[in-house]
Amino acid sequence: MIFYFSGTGNSLWAARRLSRVLGQAEPVAVADELRRHPSGDCVYELGGGECLILVFPVHSWGPAELMLRFVSRLSIRDYAGQKVYAVCTCGDTCGWTDRILGEALRKRGLSLAGCWSVRMPNNYILMKGFGVDADDVREAKLAAAPAAVDAVAEAIRAHEGGVHLTVGSRPWLKSRIINPLFRRFLAGPDSRTKYHVADTCIGCGLCARVCPTGTVTMKGGRPEWGRGCVQCTACINRCPVRAVEYGGITQTQGRYHHPDL
Numbered sequence: 001m002i003f004y005f006s007g008t009g010n011s012l013w014a015a016r017r018l019s020r021v022l023g024q025a026e027p028v029a030v031a032d033e034l035r036r037h038p039s040g041d042c043v044y045e046l047g048g049g050e051c052l053i054l055v056f057p058v059h060s061w062g063p064a065e066l067m068l069r070f071v072s073r074l075s076i077r078d079y080a081g082q083k084v085y086a087v088c089t090c091g092d093t094c095g096w097t098d099r100i101l102g103e104a105l106r107k108r109g110l111s112l113a114g115c116w117s118v119r120m121p122n123n124y125i126l127m128k129g130f131g132v133d134a135d136d137v138r139e140a141k142l143a144a145a146p147a148a149v150d151a152v153a154e155a156i157r158a159h160e161g162g163v164h165l166t167v168g169s170r171p172w173l174k175s176r177i178i179n180p181l182f183r184r185f186l187a188g189p190d191s192r193t194k195y196h197v198a199d200t201c202i203g204c205g206l207c208a209r210v211c212p213t214g215t216v217t218m219k220g221g222r223p224e225w226g227r228g229c230v231q232c233t234a235c236i237n238r239c240p241v242r243a244v245e246y247g248g249i250t251q252t253q254g255r256y257h258h259p260d261l
């Protein structure tokens with residue numbers, strides 16, 4: 001069974017490819033599952049030989065917030081030791097994403113059998129000094145990704161495990177100091193955002209439809225951002241007319257979403 005979270009389509013693409021190569025059912029969106037179960041546990045049945053695969057982007061050197069919220073409520077009925085694997089997509093480095101996820105899984109009585117990262121185009125544009133990849137870098141990452149995902153699928157099929165992440169420098173600082181601050185102040189349930197919309201907005205409502213948390217709502221044909229943004233960047237990166245901006249930062253930034261979306 002494959003669960004995924006994805007803001008701009010990289011992780012959705014990876015989850016779909018894994019499901020095809022492994023002959024599994026369509027991946028299930030954790031954002032939908034959290035909406036379907038507004039409180040209490042999200043309970044699932046797994047066959048004896050079945051495994052659980054979690055696919056998500058790395059956000060601030062840890063798992064994306066919604067995947068962690070999902071895991072904090074995840075329950076496998078009559079759990080009999082089925083393997084849990086994680087595949088994260090990242091622009092460059094993941095820090096100790098595996099440790100953070102492993103700790104969350106342990107609280108639910110589950111252990112992480114294997115964790116892989118796949119480099120994909122960067123979608124983080126909300127801070128000065130960060131931005132989408134140059135065209136050639138983006139294309140090279142997209143060209144390399146299918147073989148990388150297929151290799152992960154083969155490892156899972158062979159019941160291999162272990163940690164296969166691009167950790168990067170100073171993981172302790174990034175995953176143990178910066179990541180908790182990011183989760184608390186920028187991606188928490190009460191977080192406010194600096195998103196706003198320009199006059200070029202055509203009122204199509206895509207930003208509201210793709211928002212996984214219901215933070216974006218349409219009022220009088222224009223989007224408004226409430227609280228609870230998890231910084232997935234779907235609204236800003238998927239706007240068809242580039243009308244969404246974040247503070248005064250993104251006017252000069254590029255935009256990215258996976259070409260299959």
Ligand SMILES: Cc1cc2nc3c(=O)[nH]c(=O)nc-3n(C[C@H](O)[C@H](O)[C@H](O)COP(=O)(O)O)c2cc1C
Nearest residue numbers: 006007008009010011057060061090091092093123
């Ligand atoms: C808020 C945020 C934080 C991010 N932090 C990291 C990071 O720490 N390391 C990294 O390599 N990429 C980081 N990225 C880039 C994404 O992990 C990467 O582009 C991912 O493939 C996007 O997946 P998606 O299209 O499924 O949302 C970040 C992106 C966002 C939006």
